[in-house]
Amino acid sequence: xxxxxxxxxxxxxxxxxxxxxxxxxxxxxxxxxxxxxxxxxxxxxxxxxxxxxxxxxxxxxxxxxxxxxxxxxxxxxxxxxxxxxxxxxxxxxxxxxxxxxxxxxxxxxxxxxxxxxxxxxxxxxxxxxxxxxxxxxxxxxxxxxxxxxxxxxxxxxxxxxxxxxxxxxxxxxxxxxxxxxxxxxxxxxxxxxxxxxxxxxxxxxxxxxxxxxxxxxxxxxxxxxxxxxxxxxxxxxxxxxxxxxxxxxxxxxxxxxxxxxxxxxxxxxxxxxxxxxxxxxxxxxxxxxxxxxxxxxxxxxxxxxxxxxxxxxxxxxxxxxxxxxxxxxxxxxxxxxxxxxxxxxxxxxxxxxxxxxxxxxxxxxxxxxxxxxxxxxxxxxxxxxxxxxxxxxxxxxxxxxxxxxxxxxxxxxxxxxxxxxxxxxxxxxxxxxxxxxxxxxxxxxxxxxxxxxxxxxxxxxxxxxxxxxxxxxxxxxxxxxxxxxxxxxxxxxxxxxxxxxxxxxxxxxxxxxxxxxxxxxxxxxxxxxxxxxxxxxxx
Numbered sequence: 001x002x003x004x005x006x007x008x009x010x011x012x013x014x015x016x017x018x019x020x021x022x023x024x025x026x027x028x029x030x031x032x033x034x035x036x037x038x039x040x041x042x043x044x045x046x047x048x049x050x051x052x053x054x055x056x057x058x059x060x061x062x063x064x065x066x067x068x069x070x071x072x073x074x075x076x077x078x079x080x081x082x083x084x085x086x087x088x089x090x091x092x093x094x095x096x097x098x099x100x101x102x103x104x105x106x107x108x109x110x111x112x113x114x115x116x117x118x119x120x121x122x123x124x125x126x127x128x129x130x131x132x133x134x135x136x137x138x139x140x141x142x143x144x145x146x147x148x149x150x151x152x153x154x155x156x157x158x159x160x161x162x163x164x165x166x167x168x169x170x171x172x173x174x175x176x177x178x179x180x181x182x183x184x185x186x187x188x189x190x191x192x193x194x195x196x197x198x199x200x201x202x203x204x205x206x207x208x209x210x211x212x213x214x215x216x217x218x219x220x221x222x223x224x225x226x227x228x229x230x231x232x233x234x235x236x237x238x239x240x241x242x243x244x245x246x247x248x249x250x251x252x253x254x255x256x257x258x259x260x261x262x263x264x265x266x267x268x269x270x271x272x273x274x275x276x277x278x279x280x281x282x283x284x285x286x287x288x289x290x291x292x293x294x295x296x297x298x299x300x301x302x303x304x305x306x307x308x309x310x311x312x313x314x315x316x317x318x319x320x321x322x323x324x325x326x327x328x329x330x331x332x333x334x335x336x337x338x339x340x341x342x343x344x345x346x347x348x349x350x351x352x353x354x355x356x357x358x359x360x361x362x363x364x365x366x367x368x369x370x371x372x373x374x375x376x377x378x379x380x381x382x383x384x385x386x387x388x389x390x391x392x393x394x395x396x397x398x399x400x401x402x403x404x405x406x407x408x409x410x411x412x413x414x415x416x417x418x419x420x421x422x423x424x425x426x427x428x429x430x431x432x433x434x435x436x437x438x439x440x441x442x443x444x445x446x447x448x449x450x451x452x453x454x455x456x457x458x459x460x461x462x463x464x465x466x467x468x469x470x471x472x473x474x475x476x477x478x479x480x481x482x483x484x485x486x487x488x489x490x491x492x493x494x495x496x497x498x499x500x501x502x503x504x505x506x507x508x509x510x511x512x513x514x515x516x517x518x519x520x521x522x523x524x525x526x527x528x529x530x531x532x533x534x535x536x537x538x539x
Contacts, residue, residue: 001316001333004309006285008293015292022291022507025439029493029504033074036091040114047114052185052208053252055095055110055118058145061256062101062108068516069099071503072131077123078497081155090115092124093148096131098520101143102264105520107135110145113186117149122158125166126499132169134502137433138524141179141268142170143259146195147186163191170198174535179266183255184209184235184245193233196244200536201262204235204245205255211238275522277337281314283511290507296440298416304329304344304374307414311335311511317342321356328353330360332369336515338522344374348381349421354394357424361401370408370518373426376415378447380424398424408433408521410514413441413492413501428500434517437501438510441492448486452479 009015040055047054053061063069076092095110109131111118120128135142174180182199188211196202196211204211212233219225219232230237238244247262249255293306309315312333320330327347333340341364343357364371380386380395402409402424411425411432422443426432437443445451456479463470488494496504505513 019292021296043114067100076127111148113147119149177529209235280337284315325353325356345377354398358397358401377421379419379421413437444490448483
């Protein structure tokens with residue numbers, strides 16, 4: 001297969017400028033992630049006094065040593081509701097990701113009980129719902145590390161009804177034949193009691209686990225009944241009386257150990273051979289160079305093949321129709337040994353590019369080749385020439401192909417994601433298995449300057465139709481306000497807070513993450529489940 005010959009000078013001033021700009025953006029989102037961990041860490045004295053591990057300590061003890069963990073939606077809810085982006089930043093009240101437990105790849109969800117008791121925010125619910133989608137699509141066992149005060153009662157209208165879907169998902173996941181395990185480290189009250197209730201197997205911790213539909217204060221207020229936490233929903237009661245718990249542990253550490261034993265004894269990988277292939281070549285050009293290759297300003301052009309050269313095996317890439325529809329780049333390669341079709345952008349999508357992409361997507365579906373989308377486009381090209389060439393019908397062909405293709409899609413937003421370009425390039429609404437963003441990504445219906453100028457033009461034409469002189473001073477103020485709004489709302493941090501992606505990643509991790517995601521989706525295509533009608537219920 002042909003090898004891409006890079007034209008990038010890694011010692012050039014432009015490379016160094018790009019590198020510095022990316023590092024600034026990377027440091028920004030990493031510092032926000034650290035603030036969440038630091039906020040949780042502040043509760044350490046309280047946890048130690050109770051003989052408990054902090055949430056991230058529980059997670060570290062659960063995961064196989066030195067195994068790879070993909071963190072998901074770390075900044076959920078950033079600058080939304082009570083999450084002010086500083087001392088109250090919480091990541092939605094939970095930690096989630098995909099990692100290995102006793103050699104089994106699982107989705108892990110942990111209440112971040114070091115922050116506001118692990119109470120769930122509106123976007124924390126959305127984060128959990130997205131996690132369930134990933135579980136069902138990719139057939140991943142679920143481990144829940146539970147200690148939560150439940151829904152934020154001051155935000156109940158935002159979390160109550162959507163939160164019900166979390167329980168429906170648990171039931172559906174179990175019925176699909178996917179294992180679900182809950183470790184209850186502390187409170188799991190009211191609606192939260194159904195997380196262990198709907199899990200296949202439950203582990204509780206003596207003197208710490210509290211599982212009940214109504215706690216002592218509500219019980220007294222509603223029924224006049226007086227009971228202690230332990231009498232009402234303690235670990236030993238549920239282990240020996242109610243039958244809710246299958247296993248009991250002395251402390252957090254033993255509970256995690258028992259969880260690892262339960263996973264080991266699932267036999268999940270018995271008779272299953274992973275599609276993972278260790279026999280592949282690294283790119284000729286280092287993935288670490290990606291932050292110098294790509295400008296953070298989407299208006300500065302570059303060849304997306306320079307990105308491809310740094311993420312595919314051996315930097316080998318077979319360009320599909322390279323001289324037709326040149327602004328849309330299509331071709332085949334391998335990543336970590338997996339064959340992939342790659343679609344990238346070198347600008348707006350013209351009619352020819354849309355036709356080429358549609359054909360390429362159909363071919364990949366025919367040959368069972370997963371698709372990688374590298375988004376950096378201002379959208380479908382407009383103007384008299386492109387309209388006459390059929391940009392609407394050809395763009396629609398591309399969207400039809402993206403929507404109905406039968407192979408897994410993985411999307412990376414590496415620059416601009418504007419207008420219908422976000423749609424044609426397998427954006428969030430088009431069900432990619434995974435979607436990650438680089439921190440330089442801009443996501444909106446169009447660029448801010450374009451939106452501002454458009455509205456200014458509309459205002460001028462409207463005044464003229466009324467026979468009035470346009471107030472250009474006021475129009476310019478409105479135009480700048482639109483530009484400023486688009487700038488704020490188009491940032492990667494704004495999008496990731498709303499779970500419009502599965503998280504912001506360091507561009508240098510792109511190849512590693514793609515390799516792991518390809519292994520996840522290809523293993524899921526191969527794995528057979530043993531579904532049942534209703535999921536696992538306690539008898």
